[in-house]
Amino acid sequence: MPRRSQKKPNTPPSRLTWSPQTELIGLEFELVPEKDAYLYPQYTIGLHAWFLDQVRSQDPELSAYLHDGESEKPFTISALDGEITSSGRQVKLSASTSYRWCVTALSRRVQEWLAQWVESLPSVVDLRNAPLKIRSCQIAHVPTTYAELLNSEHGETLTLKFLSPTSFRRKGHHFPLPVPVNVFHSYLRRWNDFSGMPVDQDAFLDWVDSCVLITRCQLTTMKVLAGKKGAVTGFTGAIEFGLTKEASHQSEFQQLFYALGKLAPYCGTGHKTTFGLGQTRLGWTSEVVQDIPDVQSMLAKRIEDLTEIFKAQRKRTGGERADEIASKWATILARREMGESLQVVAQDLGMPYETVKTYAKLARRALKIQK
Template identity: 25%
Template sequence: MLMAVVLTLISPTDAVLPGFLGRANYAATLKRLNLVDPDLVQRIHDGDGPKPLTCSSLLEARHTRQTRLEAGQPVHVRVTGLTPAVSAALSAALLDSPPKTWELDGHLFHVQETTCNPERHPWGGCNTYEALAEAQLSRQAPPDRQVTLEFASPTAFKSKGMTVPIPMPGLVFGSLVERWNSFSPMVLNPEMRRYGEEVMAISRYRLASRPVEHKNRSLRVGGLGQVTYVALAGDRYWLGVMHMLADFAFYSGVGAQTAIGMGQARRTR
């Protein structure tokens, strides 16, 4: 089960907060999940490799050093679950029994609404790995050779000991296939990373670099914007996987530090 829950938050006062609140939202999410399943929270905290959830910064963030809030102004954060256990815990903690308040960096918001209904907010949704696969791999029409991704928060990758702030095809689809194979009951060919490196190219892009402040005031730069990828070759299977992973990005995020707000992404049509 894949789930994306959006929380509508209302600040009771004017406030100035840090420009990036992904880590604060991660802390608030684990605190809430701890009321439902403490063992799950401990496994998430201690686990190596990709985390089975993502937590956004404010979806309205302009990715500047500070975020200014007005009293009564609605803002939104988002949490996604990539496994049945995490999605079930998110449903119990946020949808079945919505919190009344949500704390980010010491500032207490009122929670106006929680939803996973995309008709209520375009960043909400529910799906399954099986449905994503069936939608692309069993379709009769030939798949399009192009796909466009929106990177809605700074996106970066770890590669050969370096941080790469540009969403190159091999890095993007390698990251997505790694997450898919970490959490899905259906395993994909890991050669998708090599397919992205050798067969896919960027045909259009509109990107800006944005720094994200982490612990100890260290900065990590990521790319923000839209990129259109094109497959220069490939049969129906590889093109179907390309589109399926592009849909999966909505839930999984892309690249490094997705649990604390980086790499929020979605396909655009």
Template identity: 50%
Template sequence: MEAEIVGLKFQLESMDTITLEPHYMKGLHAWFLHQIQAYDPELSAYLHDGQGEKPFTLSRLMGPMQWRNSHWLLPARQSYEFYLTLLSGPVIEGMVPWFQQLPKSLTLARQSFRLQKVDLFLPAIAYQDLVMGWNSTKKLELSFLSPTSFRRQGNHYPLPDPRNVFQSYLRRWNDFSGYLVEVEPFLDWIQQCVLIDRHWLESVKTTAGKQGQVTGFVGSVAFALSKKAHDEPDYIELYYALGKMAPYCGTGHKTPFGLGQTRWGWKTGTIHQFLPLQVQFQEQALGQRIDQLTELFLSQRKRTGGERALNICHTQAVILARRELGESLLAIATDLQMPYETAKTYSKRAQKAFKAQAEKS
């Protein structure tokens, strides 16, 4: 049977000292899509614009980084890596020509890494293989190595609620496996029968997302089944298959931009084992700055009630906080999916309000 899912590790070397903006993941994402576009524009368009779940995940760069002057500094002649997973047989087949002629370098913000090699990180298998090899009495332990979050009622939900976790896996399963599962009955079973046996979690704010920040969690969770679960053996089989799929598909949303990186097994320690200290500091600092500015702008309004006022103040805060980090207004407007002139107006109002408060103080 042909491969339908696979995980790859790309190993890089910085050719010179490299400086990257906080939101460099957008550049890595764009590099990958441009690579595919060069030989298969239709496949690239599907990866970028296709309806439903994205058939790939992409991790952040992993390796030695320093946080200086609101940018990442990557020393020369250092090793880095990132992970790419593919969730669709046709996508894997369509990318074979690229794998056979991989580029010798990777360019981010006009700065180059040498692409040393690409290795298998997760074996290339078929979806049917996921249902084999699991002990139905064994706890399912998963670790979340990058901030993980879900969308719930229009907001971010940074907790590994079993229903949310397995719903995110089931969406990918239904889109790509070819074995369609009725959603609500299975999720009802998850809610009734899947327990959190133990966990070690910490929350962190990250710069991914259109609104400048996402609150997510990192850490480890052990899921267990209640006695009632064994009334539905088919669901138990699917439960373990989805757990086995987790490192391939990632968990939650924004997985093509580095969120929700998931691994099998339990990883203990502190948050620094999951995020470098500089990443934790920068991301939490940005989130705190946005919260601080939002409260400031709200306090200056005559009418502070209502969701619209909060949204306006939050958008102003996001733009000003990211401008303080040195991002261009055009890049921010593109990320927030708003016209440049609108972003410019928000930026001017935010700067004026901040200046007025400074003068008052």
């Protein structure tokens, strides 16, 4: 474990403690801009990068694993929750207004780092010239373990609400519906990677397909920005799952079904959960939970439209590589049209500047051909 650092001056007080045996925990930060702050629409990339940089400064080995590890990511971060509005080509955060930001840990190693980090939190979250003061930090999801989730009490149904747009990958495309197999496959992947109690995936998902019912749902879909590349169509809202009478014939799967539902607030649902998508809570809501600023929706729609154009032009080559290039071209060109510099785009995408510059030229040329 990395050496504990001394508390820095002018950092927010923190008396958060939890058992060293903890495997799952969620923290909520209250962030306040001292003056009006203007962020680029894909600001969650900055939150993601800032968090990993915090890890890197204290534990480079853990940071490398979180960034490059081939397993499921053992953490999530949310977007900012609060009064966010469009301002031209940017999103605006209002001075002296509180914004909530959540970080969760899905493994003992990550929670150990969080326990050390909260003892000496920095004074601000710095999002590219938009410092957000950390006013407070508190526990949002109680410290627990996978075994405790498995053995906890439960009701007859399982109800989940999706606070931020949620989507899955299916046959190379985004799939914005909470079909039970997709939902529980999402949770099972994290469970099998981090719980130390792996379950046969095919057998469990066959049981889900046969025994899990949707008893009610209320959903809204929207186009949103998704991490470093492209845009997705995601859903928000709520869903209630129930079980058939035959479900009890495999009681171990029935027990896991409820445990995975309680895992959802920690691990999120679907993909891009380390960039703010798929934030999930237990319970029901009849309201649209998160408003997406117009500028974000506009950019997401532009990226999606450009991606389809570039995919159509490259259909002869086909394959995942062609689709990936089309998505990168679309993202780079759309963000450049929004006034962002290619240097900033290159930094966000983790690509060499010259490559991004070349892709921008090729995308503009391809767009002229299409017209």
